[in-house]
Amino acid sequence: MSSNLPAEEFPWIYRGIAEVFPDNPEIADPYQNLRQRLRQANRPLRVKLGIDPTGAEIHLGHSIPVRKLRAFQDAGHTAVLIIGDFTARVGDPTGKSEVRRQLTEAEVKTNAQTYLEQVRPILDFDTPGRLEIRYNSEWLSQLALSDILELLSTMTVGQMLAKEGFAERYGQGNPIYLHEFLYPLMQGYDSVAVRADVELGGTDQKFNIAVGRDLQRHFGLEPQFGMLMPLLLGTDGVQKMSKSLGNYVGLQEDPLSMYSKLEKVPDHLIAGYVQLLTKLAADSLPENPRQRQQWLALEITRQFHGETAAKQAQEAAMSLVKGNGAPASGVPEFSLAQVEFPAKLFYVLGASGLCASSSEARRQIQGGAVKLEGEKVDDANCQFESPDALLGKVLQVGKKKFVRLVA
Numbered sequence: 001m002s003s004n005l006p007a008e009e010f011p012w013i014y015r016g017i018a019e020v021f022p023d024n025p026e027i028a029d030p031y032q033n034l035r036q037r038l039r040q041a042n043r044p045l046r047v048k049l050g051i052d053p054t055g056a057e058i059h060l061g062h063s064i065p066v067r068k069l070r071a072f073q074d075a076g077h078t079a080v081l082i083i084g085d086f087t088a089r090v091g092d093p094t095g096k097s098e099v100r101r102q103l104t105e106a107e108v109k110t111n112a113q114t115y116l117e118q119v120r121p122i123l124d125f126d127t128p129g130r131l132e133i134r135y136n137s138e139w140l141s142q143l144a145l146s147d148i149l150e151l152l153s154t155m156t157v158g159q160m161l162a163k164e165g166f167a168e169r170y171g172q173g174n175p176i177y178l179h180e181f182l183y184p185l186m187q188g189y190d191s192v193a194v195r196a197d198v199e200l201g202g203t204d205q206k207f208n209i210a211v212g213r214d215l216q217r218h219f220g221l222e223p224q225f226g227m228l229m230p231l232l233l234g235t236d237g238v239q240k241m242s243k244s245l246g247n248y249v250g251l252q253e254d255p256l257s258m259y260s261k262l263e264k265v266p267d268h269l270i271a272g273y274v275q276l277l278t279k280l281a282a283d284s285l286p287e288n289p290r291q292r293q294q295w296l297a298l299e300i301t302r303q304f305h306g307e308t309a310a311k312q313a314q315e316a317a318m319s320l321v322k323g324n325g326a327p328a329s330g331v332p333e334f335s336l337a338q339v340e341f342p343a344k345l346f347y348v349l350g351a352s353g354l355c356a357s358s359s360e361a362r363r364q365i366q367g368g369a370v371k372l373e374g375e376k377v378d379d380a381n382c383q384f385e386s387p388d389a390l391l392g393k394v395l396q397v398g399k400k401k402f403v404r405l406v407a
Contacts, residue, residue, distance in 0.1 A: 010035055012071040016064065016276045018203050019228040021210075034225050037197070044129070047072040048196035048224070050136070050187060051119075052084035053111035054103065058118045059248040060300070061232035061241035064276050065200040066122045068229060072198070073130045079123065080194045083112050086137040087187055093165055093180045118251045121304050132194070139193040140186055151185045154218050155211070160184075163207045188212035196224045203228045232276060237266035254332050255305040255313035256402075262297035263317060264399060270296055278303075320374075320394065320402060331394060334403040336387040345370070345382040348390070348405075354397045364397050371396040 013020075013031055020034050038045070049069045051062070069079045088108045103111075116133065124130045143151075160181050161167055169176055184207060191199055191212030199209045206228055213223035231240045234247025241248045249261045265273060267289045271282040278299055285292045294314065302310035316331060334352040349361035349370065364370050365380045373393040384390055387407070396402040 010038060010075070012075060013038075015071075016068065016229055017227060018230045019206070019226075021206070021226045021228075022213075022223075034198075034227075037225065041197075044077045045072070045197040046078050046080050046195055047198045047200065048080045048082060048191060048194055049200045050082040050084050050087070050190055051115060052088040053108055053115050054088050055243065056111050056114050057243065057250045057252060058115065059241055059243060059250050060277060061202075061234075061248070063119070063122060063251060064229045064232060065202065066119050067277070068200050068227065070123050073124045073127070078129060078132060080132045080134060080196060081119070081123070082190050082194065083115060083133065083135050084187070084190075085109065085112050085135045086140040087183060087190075088112075090179055090183050090186070093163075093176075093183055114252075121251075134194060136186070136190050136193070140189065143189075148182075151182075151189060151215070154214060155181075155185065157181075184208045184211045185215070188215040191224055192216055192219050192221060195221060197222075198225045198227060200227050200229070202231050204231060230272075230276065233269055233272070235261055235265055237269050249300075251304060255301050255309040256316050256331055258304065259297045259301045259310065259313035260317045260320075260399070260402075262300055263293045263314075265293060265296060267292065273300075320396060320399075331402060331404040333406045334395075336390060336405055336407060339387070341387055342383055342385045345372070345377060345384065346380060348384075348395065349397065352395065352403050352405075354395065354401045354403060369398050 010031075013034065020031055023031075023033060047069060049065050051058075069081065073079045085108050088111070089103050089105065112135075161170055163184070166176055166180075187208045188211035190196075191209075192215050196212070196216075199212055201209055206226065209224075209226040209228075213226070216223045233239065234241035234245060235249065236245070236247040239245055239247060243250075249258055253261075262273075270285065270292050273296055274280060274282045274285065278296075280299070285295055297317075298310050298314055301313055305313070336348075339348055339351050346355075346358050346361035346365060349355040349364065350358045355361035355364055361370075362380045365377055365382075368376060368378060370377045372390075372395055374396075387405070390405045391407060392405065394402055394404050
């Protein structure tokens, strides 16, 4: 890397960053230390991002640090993507009010297989030297008891209890298990194993990243920089994006589902979504709020599914909203072979996943939120003797959820 690049060469550092540490409180520019490291580097920096495959699906919130990893790749540095196949078996206790269920090795392996495909549209997998994919079982499974004791000796119980989640649980009398104390140390040791110069993560990962710095110092390495990114608010505009809250957009969602969720994002979130999920400037958006929503939905859907599929999804969504049905392409399908007939419509709604339960389905029908092929259904006891009357039709709940009913 050139040693005399001006600061203007690094505009990508600033976008979507909540905090960089360590910083110098005597300097107004918190990025100066990192920029100095970039200027003085005589080699590509090693930029670490760890992802624990604790589930099968990644959502847009998870993609934010992956995008920053791509920015480092584009600037000539080496992305080190760590699949936490070992740490996932413990689970990150950050933000958890109780102990996480320990996953089996088979569960972790199954989840890990999907992760790389989900981030493939974001990262550069093709340029030599730009990406290392590592699994932390490579080194963590080889640690002897003496090595683990050495790791444990670098931190006190008081330091561990200073971690926000642990402090809350301890104060509330909720149990904290000893293996949970190992998680920050194991994640920190990942930074030692791959000799990271920079580690990326959400703002909730500051403690874990700082542990990595401490362990690198303990093992005689230059400590990494931490770069923290904001946690993405979900499509409800209130809480952090989370699958358990239902306010998420998954990277593997079909184009129509992805577009339809994003075009309903509250207006106050759009500037943040543009900043964190695209490369475009917020001031380039249309002034009309509805057009901004559509623009955002089209742009993000295009990133994961391509221009043609994104435009088809937009057309299908517009058709659904107008009550004209939907084009044959782009609508997720549900097989009626999973339903035993005769069947009431509320049961089909529950079985298809459009509603969480039959009781919720009844409420949605009674509230006027259910449409069949664009026509509102208001009879909660509507029954079909056979699937014939449903085949090929679009079943819809609200403006975001829909399936095409197939054999």
